[in-house]
Amino acid sequence: SQQGEEDPQALSIQEGENATMNCSYKTSINNLQWYRQNSGRGLVHLILIRSNEREKHSGRLRVTLDTSKKSSSLLITASRAADTASYFCASQGGSEKLVFGKGTKLTVNP
């Protein structure tokens, strides 16, 4: 089955630095989506990248996808304290369900 796994599990950086989170999955996918979750709150959709795309940008977010390595990365540039949250990747293959990873807990220190 597909399974997204992020690394690192936790990341602590200073405001203004870039944060990179990685995600791996096991089977072929149609797309991969990144979500953000503030502590105990809902999941906010950040970006979707399709299997035929290699890179996508949205504001300070940059997502890459390498289907040959079954991996994706999320880069947040010029991080802010408000970016502190958990970030999840979720892969989607030939069905409706999203398969989530364990997430990376990002802390951005002011």
Add this chain to the structure above:
Amino acid sequence: EPEVTQTPSHQVTQMGQEVILRCVPISNHLYFYWYRQILGQKVEFLVSFYNNEISEKSEIFDDQFSVERPDGSNFTLKIRSTKLEDSAMYFCASSEEGGGYTWVGYNEQFFGPGTRLTVL
């Protein structure tokens, strides 16, 4: 901006009781989902619903669970006889399209804020 809403935000119930969690998906969306997240664990898929029927369900979604779209706006998850291990955050999600295409499908799923279910 349209969003998925869920009620209640927190539900406390006794083991063995029935609970109904409610969701209002985004109005023009056709596909609806329930996921859950046990504290400290991954978000897990429970069920997807399209055209008034279940299109996919996970092993978690056993006979104790059911879903319904009772009217044109609400989407509900019912747990018939709650167990302690049902304690989790339950998320509803919706999307314009499904993901089961052979071509490169587009399925952005938008999640609600969740209902925290506590079974005592």
